[in-house]
Amino acid sequence: MAQVTYYGADWCVDCRRSKALLNKLEVAYDVKDVSESAEVAAEAEGISGRKNIPVILFEDGHFMVEPSDADLQSALAERNLI
Template structure:
């Protein structure tokens, strides 16, 4: 995997917050819209084990579900 993957939706406040944090900290990521892509939605549920978003998959395979900004910072060593 070359970039962090964020599974989320436009209407999701936690997704918007996480994307803003990633952009502000210049962390490259790929966004996958689970609202309009059923296969992506199923994949996010499979990865997370639940339906909460955002689901963020880090380069090392670590999965974060609905992380706070502090949890993102800790996981990414920022």
């Protein structure tokens, strides 16, 4: 299991941007597509308390919703993932 779980959907611009950054930085992450399952969408909403995506969940329980690239990169660096 990866230390990062990404909840998002391919139709979401912010999701594609965050996913592209994770890929560029070569971060291992698990993907949960909220458009494939109501259960996954509910799981993401349960984590963040919001319907917004992407939700980026870290192994330590910290999560981010619609993070900017700079904020996501900073959170990854804080956890020594990059």
